[in-house]
Amino acid sequence: MSRTHTKQSSAQALQPESYKPLSRNEIAYLVAHDFPDGAVVNLGIGMPTLVADFLPADREILLQSENGILGMGGAASGADIDLDIINASRTPVVLLPGASITEHTIAFAMMRGGHLDYSVLGGFQVAENGDLANWLTAGPDAIAAIGGAMDLAVGAREVIVMMEHVTKDQTPKLLPACTYPLTAAGVVNTIYTDLAIIDVTPSGFVLRAILEGLTVETLAKKTGATLAISDKLTVIRRNAQGEPVYKAV
């Protein structure tokens, strides 16, 4: 925890908390641009669905949907809308040339059988050992809804979680242990939040990238478990087009 804000300008030093959290679209942009060419990816319902809108045009990234589609395009509009072609969030989508459609056991064999490179899921909580909670809160009125989340969390080669860094009442969502019921144990590889990108390693959370203007101390306070810092730490800043990009520290 010794390497901190060494490159801050004097203006930032006077106002160290001057930062604008990433929007949901900006988080989706970062996730989309970190996939390598040829990656096969499942986007879970909720925030992960936004990733489809930001996939870089110069890479072929194959989207799989749990309802049997491989090679899914973006949202359908106008005459392209067919209510028999929908994504996991029940939104009408288009199919790319080369797409295929199958029935449910084959669709889930893709997910459970280790055939997906990445699964991107939303999250309520992630623990430092990689446990994920994203299906049931602890409230008395909570109603179970699992869907494909447990299959995706266990079956994909890498599990990425997208979520806000803290809850609406500022409670950390990155914790020593989840307090909500688990979706799967020890499965999360990387967490993209509105403040940072954090890898889950055998020794716990490791900060890979931090939002420009945010200090590591402040981020650590918003993180419920110990946060180590990668020796390859980068800063997330917005370029002239307003797109989030990485900058070496």
Place this chain on the structure above:
Amino acid sequence: MIDKIKHSLEDAIAPLQDGASIMVSGFGEAGIPFELLRAVLDKGLRDLTIISNNAGTHEVGIAGLIKAKRVRKIVCSHPRPINSETFLAAYRAGEVELECMPQGTLAERLRAAGSGLGPFFTPTGYGTLVAEGKEQRVIDGKGYILEQPLHGDFALVRAHLGDRWGNLTYRWAARNFGPVMCMAAKHSIVQVNRVVALGDLPPEQVMTPGIFVQAVVAVGGER
């Protein structure tokens, strides 16, 4: 002569009885056999167990049966995607039971039932509430839970084209649970957009072979 074509929805669902367990195809609203479900409602059947991915939307289909208090229990993976208010209200009022499981486990339990398999080990749900009360085993360092085949009395399925032997095709992603539910149920009843003549479906394009189907009824429409 084999002729599985029924000439009305009432004829097609004639074998259904109160207390039946009924698999219902569909994901979201794609592949839901709305016309068959409406016929089940009109027939006045009650005390039903519905096995489906979701728990119905708006006040039609499965939700229509729930609203009319005909459903004793819902077995599904996700009972509250958008527009699921009918189920949520009935569940909170204690009018319907819920058994929720991972979607891949639902599909695989149906496949096991339709394929003559017994219970199977899966890592999905290991270390979670889903594992409670089930046999668990660590094999080569990986944890598994034992899941049972999921049988049902009937399947109500929406397909696209069907012939009198029960061969089926499906439109786009409306296929989803249709094929595996036809395999898993004792008696599968399929509504199709159009009945075609025997031989019209290219054999290599048949998605559900007729052996898994007991009744086919045309409802018209291309969707």
